[in-house]
Amino acid sequence: MQSSFPSSNSQNLVEASSINMDILTQLQDSIDCISRMFFVVVHHLNTPDPSKSKDAQQEYVQDICKKAKQIELLIDALPGINHSEAEQIEILKSLDQELKVANEEYIKAVQDAELLLKQIKETIKIISKDQSLAFSN
Amino acid sequence: MSSQNVTSPFPLPPEFYKRYTDENLDKLKRIKEHGIEAFTNAGDTLPQDFDIFDLEPPKPITKGFYRMFDESWPVVDRMCTLEETNLQQLYPKGEIALELKKLNNSVVFNFVELLDILVKDPDRGPDKCEQIKLLLINMKFLLNEYRPHQARETLQLIMKEQIEQRKLATKEIQKRCNELTQTLANLKNSWKNLDVVKMELDDTENSESADIVPESNLF
Numbered sequence: 001m002q003s004s005f006p007s008s009n010s011q012n013l014v015e016a017s018s019i020n021m022d023i024l025t026q027l028q029d030s031i032d033c034i035s036r037m038f039f040v041v042v043h044h045l046n047t048p049d050p051s052k053s054k055d056a057q058q059e060y061v062q063d064i065c066k067k068a069k070q071i072e073l074l075i076d077a078l079p080g081i082n083h084s085e086a087e088q089i090e091i092l093k094s095l096d097q098e099l100k101v102a103n104e105e106y107i108k109a110v111q112d113a114e115l116l117l118k119q120i121k122e123t124i125k126i127i128s129k130d131q132s133l134a135f136s137n
Numbered sequence: 138m139s140s141q142n143v144t145s146p147f148p149l150p151p152e153f154y155k156r157y158t159d160e161n162l163d164k165l166k167r168i169k170e171h172g173i174e175a176f177t178n179a180g181d182t183l184p185q186d187f188d189i190f191d192l193e194p195p196k197p198i199t200k201g202f203y204r205m206f207d208e209s210w211p212v213v214d215r216m217c218t219l220e221e222t223n224l225q226q227l228y229p230k231g232e233i234a235l236e237l238k239k240l241n242n243s244v245v246f247n248f249v250e251l252l253d254i255l256v257k258d259p260d261r262g263p264d265k266c267e268q269i270k271l272l273l274i275n276m277k278f279l280l281n282e283y284r285p286h287q288a289r290e291t292l293q294l295i296m297k298e299q300i301e302q303r304k305l306a307t308k309e310i311q312k313r314c315n316e317l318t319q320t321l322a323n324l325k326n327s328w329k330n331l332d333v334v335k336m337e338l339d340d341t342e343n344s345e346s347a348d349i350v351p352e353s354n355l356f
Contacts, residue, residue, distance in 0.1 A: 016287075016290070038248050042251070079286075080286055080289065085289075106303050106304075106310075116314050127328075
């Protein structure tokens with residue numbers, strides 16, 4: 001099972017909000033995977049198989065160890081692992097404020113643009129009126 | 138007819154629909170407007186086999202459990218704790234990351250023990266399996282509890298991106314407005330210059346029509 005390791009602690013939004021790529025789901029899948037590996041190993045040991053090669057055993061062991069390590073790394077990459085719930089709420093409040101300010105500035109920019117548009121339209125009207133007057137004389 | 142309701146795959150609708158006659162609805166409306174006493178004083182009769190207020194939709198329930206699709210859901214939805222599902226909670230209430238890692242190590246260690254037990258004393262094998270199962274369930278449960286935390290984090294990311302987009306749009310608009318204001322100012326200047334040239338032209342041509350549109354008044 002392939003899973004992507006996060007490159008940094010701040011994951012991008014696409015990964016975090018996807019249905020199967022967010023860290024928690026990856027963790028849940030990894031836990032399922034390692035339990036499946038346990039089962040496979042026990043099953044393999046139970047079936048009489050003359051060619052129980054050392055290589056296959058090594059491979060099983062390596063897989064289980066890799067998976068366990070992967071789980072550990074995923075745990076470290078859990079989003080917001082270093083914020084408490086209260087801190088998170090504080091951050092959200094300040095982000096909300098920031099968003100309000102950005103919205104207000106945006107609205108103001110739009111209003112300025114509309115004013116400018118009116119000016120431009122007026123100018124065009126004047127120019128065209130003047131042009132038509134000039135040509136009609 | 139009631140047996141048809143119970144056994145047919147396409148049951149008839151419940152009989153309540155028969156209550157919603159125009160007459161009954163009208164009575165309900167009048168009762169709501171003027172009160173029950175005025176209603177009975179005016180000589181009207183309430184329907185006998187059901188309460189007139191049953192015609193109104195029932196109020197939503199506020200506590201307890203409700204059933205939907207053959208499952209029972211709590212009205213105030215929350216996750217059951219492990220104790221409620223009769224499973225032992227193995228981890229103390231500490232930091233989630235630490236506890237998860239501990240559980241992870243325990244799982245692997247227990248698996249090694251399981252292999253050992255299967256070789257030496259296979260009768261105790263199922264017990265060990267149960268132990269591992271409990272560990273795994275605890276891990277899954279911890280992760281489920283973490284979901285609200287993750288949701289808040291995702292909300293942070295979404296809001297940050299929204300703020301970025303808004304700021305970018307504002308900057309773009311302001312840039313364009315500045316460019317256009319500049320163009321407009323240039324136009325004004327060149328118009329004024331043209332004005333001067335035009336007036337000079339008219340003077341030298343000695344034109345009788347004082348048809349000079351006073352453009353200087355327009356800006």
